[in-house]
Ligand code: SF4
């Protein structure tokens with residue numbers, strides 16, 4: 001798969017609606033491209049590219065994560 005980047009749409013992202021405030025998308029990322037510093041905080045995206053495996057997008061019920 002081609003290398004890409006992902007972006008979080010912070011207008012859709014609602015950590016308070018995710019189980020225990022844990023970002024399911026960050027949890028699903030095997031490369032730590034997405035990371036959450038603490039529960040209930042917005043996830044951050046590292047500037048590196050990633051393999052575009054789409055696990056993050058599939059894990060986010062709010063559809064807040066996209067490939068760009
Ligand atoms: S990106 Fe999705 S899974 Fe992660 S905190 Fe936001 S709404 Fe929850």
Ligand code: SF4
Nearest residue numbers: 029033050053054056
């Ligand atoms: S597409 Fe895969 S590697 Fe890239 S941020 Fe999402 S889960 Fe991580």
